[in-house]
Structures are given as C-alpha cells and as structure tokens.
Amino acid sequence: MFGLIGHLTSLEHAQSVARELGYPEYADQDLDFWCSAPPQIVDEIKVTSITGETITGKYVESCFLPEMLATRRIKAATRKIVNAMAHAQKNGLDITALGGFSSIIFENFDLSQIKQVRNLTLDFQRFTTGNTHTAYIICRQVEQASAQLGIDLKKSTVAVCGATGDIGSAVCRWLGNKLDVQELLLIARNKNRLEELQTELGRGKIMGLEEALPEADIVVWVASMPKGVEIDSSTLKNPCLLIDGGYPKNLGTKINGDGIHVLNGGIVEHSLDIDWQIMNIVQMDVPSRQLFACFAESMILEFEKWYTNFSWGRNMITIEKMEQIGGASVKHGFRPLLLNGI
Template identity: 80%
Template sequence: MFGLIGHLTSLEHAQSVAQELGYPEYADQGLDFWCSAPPQIVDHITVTSITGQKIEGRYVESCFLPEMLANRRIKAATRKILNAMAHAQKHGIDITALGGFSSIIFENFNLEQFSQVRNVTLEFERFTTGNTHTAYIICRQVEEASKQLGIELSKATVAVCGATGDIGSAVTRWLDKKTDVQELLLIARNQERLQELQAELGRGKITDLHEALPQSDIVVWVASMPKGVEIDPIVLKQPCLLIDGGYPKNLGTKIQHPGVYVLNGGIVEHSLDIDWKIMKIVSMEVPGRQLFACFAESMLLEFEKLYTNFSWGRNQITVDKMDHIGQVSVKHGFKPLLV
C-alpha cells in the first residue's frame, strides 16, 4: 500500500475543506486548534496502471498549515510532519511520499534525528520526498512545452530559480547532460552553494532574478517567492515559458500577459481515472487524472514493489535516478502536464 502525506495551503482553505470532508469540529477553528490537531487518513485511493495492475493507497492529512512557519510555530510544524509519518507507518503503509512543505520541513529541520515518535520508531526507508520524479517531470515539461511554443532549446537561455535546492539542482543536471540548452542561468540565495553547483556542472552563469528575467526564454521556478518580489511581465521575452514548480502555485494568477505562458510545474496526468477525492479538494483542474509528481512517485514505487526511500537527502538526485523513475512513469501511464 502507498501513502501520501499532504497539507492545505492556508487556514482559510483548511477550514473550508474540513467542512467538505465531514469534520465540522475543525471548520470554525483558528490556528491554535490546527497546531494541536492530529493527523487523519481522509482518503482511500485506487490507481490502475495502463499495464492493468491495480494498487491501493491512503492520503494522510498532516494538519500542517504554512501559517505555522509564518508565525514561528516551528515546533508545531515539525511535530505535524513527524506525527503524520508515524500515523502512516502505524497503518501499515509501505511507501509514503512527503508532499508540499512536508519534505522541506523534514530536511531543513533535520528531522531524521527524531526517529522515535511516541511508541513508533520511524523506518525512514518507508518514505520518499518524491523529488526525483518531480524533477524529471519538470525537465520533460521544459523539453515538450518549449516545442509547443516554438522555443529551440539549442538557442535558448533557461533560468533556474532555486537552483541549489534538491529539485532545482536535479533540473540543472538534467538540462546540462540530457539537452542542448544554450545557456543556463543559476539563481539562489546561497552564493557558496551556487558556486559549488557551477563547478559541478562546469557551466552556468550565476545571476540574480531581475538580471535573469529579460534574458530568459524559459524560467523554471522551484523556490518559494520572497515577500515583496513581483515579476513585471513587460520585461519578459515573447514567447516566454514560466514553469511554476512551487507550492502553492500562484504565478498563473500573478502573471497574465500576451506571449507569456505559465505552466504548473511538477504536475502529471494519468492515462486512466484515479478513484479519489483529494485532488478535487486542492482544486486540480482535472482532479480525476492530474496530481503532483511527488505523490505519483510513491504510486510508482508501489507499482514496482520498490519499497525504499528513492528520493532522500538534499542534492542526492542523479540523472540516472531521474531516468529510472521516468521510465517507470511512462510504463504505468503518467505524462507531464503541458501548455
């Protein structure tokens, strides 16, 4: 059985979803209540591969909310993720994906040192961040959507914002080794890590966002947008492809301009309908078939009976691993969302 650990995008979103899912006692509560709310299994899932294989899964709502980080309730946030992992393991789930902020919190706050959660000793091989599949799908979106828009990669400049993160660094490795992209622009806050990545690749120009935007044919956004930062679409090339790999995805509402195409990054479409309700709740455009690639990774590992933390640790994603999960993704009927 596979599992998905997720969370909602805001307190307001959580309150409305609680009502819809039949938890009225959660619907009128404020942040203090959500800080103490336990994880819940709120969806039972059936997925059928194009090979005919059928698997079962569970969605675990962690009850984490981004406001917990904004209001410096770090202990509540970390406790949410650990409790959700223990809940998944306690219910016999073999491989579980950490979706959204779950994997970021796990890595940034070194939660691997806290393996004991009450009476459960976490077995970390039962969990995956899903980042390898997400990085693969974003790269395929770059390759395929650029063709749709008439952007030739051999003549294109691609900017990766968040280049030193787990997904961002994987995307740069793939673009460097598997495509003929003319120029890579590397953007991130940590200059030391940027220099290390540049040395690893043997190419790439380190720059900042405002310098990169007017030069870029494609912008891959795999970082959270800092407060106060806005993108003026007038400075962008036409056509320009923006791939929004963050969560929640908001570039599409912020940037609407002729010749600028915003694509929800890291989203896959399955060839067959999935029996679940959670993607409708997070407002996926085609909720029966579209989902986050990180969630799909746990499904793929379940299909293959590969019960291991396939994606784990910062900057450990190789092109070979992306190739591996990509082949499995195609085998079972998943494809990248395109323009």
C-alpha cells in the same frame, strides 16, 4: 499499500475543506487548534496502471498549515510531519510520499534525527520525498512545452530560480547534460551553494533574478514567488515559458501578458481515472487524473515494488535515478502536464 502525506494551503482553506470532508469540529477553529490537531487518514485511493495492475493507498492529512512557519510555530510544524509519518507507518503503508512542505520541513529541520515517535521507531525506508520524479517531470515539461511554443532548446537560455535546492539542482543537471541548453542561468540566495553547483555542472552563469529574467526564454521556478516580489512582464521575452514548480502555485496570478505562458510545473496526468477525492480539494483542473509528481512517485514505487526511500537527502538526485523513475512513470501511464490550447 502506498501513502501520501499532504497539507492544505492556508487556515481558511483548511476550515473550508474540513466542512467538505465532514469534520465540523475542525471547521471553525483557529490556528492554535490546528497546531494540536492529530494527523488523519481522510481518503482511500485506488489507481490502475495502463499495464492493468491496480494498487490501493491512503491520504494522510498532516494538519500542518504554512501559517505555522510564518508565525514561528516551528515545533508545531515539525511535530506535524513526524506525527503524520508515524501515523502512515502505524497504518501499514509500505511507501509514503512527503508532499508539499512536508519534505522541505523534514530536510531543513533535520527531522531524520527524530527516530522515535512515542512507542514507534520510524523506518525511513518507508518514505520518499518524491523529488526525483518531480524533477524529471519538470524537465520533460521544459522539453515538451518549449516545443509547443517553437522554442529551440539548443539555442535557448533557461533560468532556474531555486537552483541550489534538491529539485532545482537536479533540474540543472538534466538541462545542462541531457538537453544541452545554450545558456543556463543559476539563481538562488546562497552564493556559496551556487558556486558549488556551478563547479559541479562545469557551466552556468550565476545571476540575480532581475538581471536574469529579461535574458531567459524559459524560467523554471522551483519555489513559490516570494511575497513582495514584483515582475515587470514587459521585460520578459516573447514567447516566454514560465514553469511554476512551487506550492502553492502563484505565478499565474502575478505574471501575464502577450507571449507569456505559465505552466503548472511538477504536475502529471494519469492515463486512467484515479478513484479518490483529495485532488478535488486542491483544485486540480482534472482532479480524477491530475496530481503532484511527488505523490505519483509513491504510486510508481508501489507498482514496481521498490519499497525504499527512492528520493532522500539533499542534492542527491542523479540523472540516472531520474531516468529510472521516468521510465517507470511512462510504463504506468503518467505524463507531464502541458500547455492548453497551443
């Protein structure tokens, strides 16, 4: 059985969802309450592959909220993630994906050092970040959505914002080696990591965001656009493809204009309806079929009986592993979300 560990986007969102799910005791509580709230299994899931095989899983709500990081409640945030992992393992889930901030917190705060949660020893082989499948799907979105817009990748300039992260670096490897884009622009805050990535790739220009955007035919955002950052849409190319790979997604509300196309990155559509409720809560356009690629990774691993931490560690994603999970993704009926009406 597979598992999904997730969280909601804000305190307000959490309160409204609590009412919908029948947890009135959570609905009117403040952030301090959510800091102490235990993880809950709130959804039972059934997924059928196009091969005919059916699997079942559970959604674990971690009760983590992004405000915990914004208000420096770091201990509460980290405790949320390890407690949710322990809850998943205790409930017999064989392979569980860490969705949204769960994997980021796990990596950034080195939670692999926390192996004991009360009387349970965490078995990290039971968990995956889902980042390999997310990186693969974003790359396929670049390839297929650019074709929708008539952008020739061999002649295009692609900027990757967040290039040195786990997903960003994997996307750069694929774009530089598999798709062989004409120009690859590398954008991130840490100069040393950028230089290391540039050396590894043997190509790519290190640039700042403001100077890179006017040059790019395609922009891949691996993280949400930071608050306070403003983009002048008139400086972007026409057409320009923006792939919003962050969570929560916010490019569509911040950048618009003629010839600018924003695509929700890292989202897949399944060929068959999935029996669950949780995607209604995160407001997917087609909640019975659309989901985050990281969540789909745990489903794929369950279908294939690959009970291992397929995506784990920072900047460990190889092209070979992306091809492996990508092949299994296609086999079981998952496909990248693309632009509508093109």
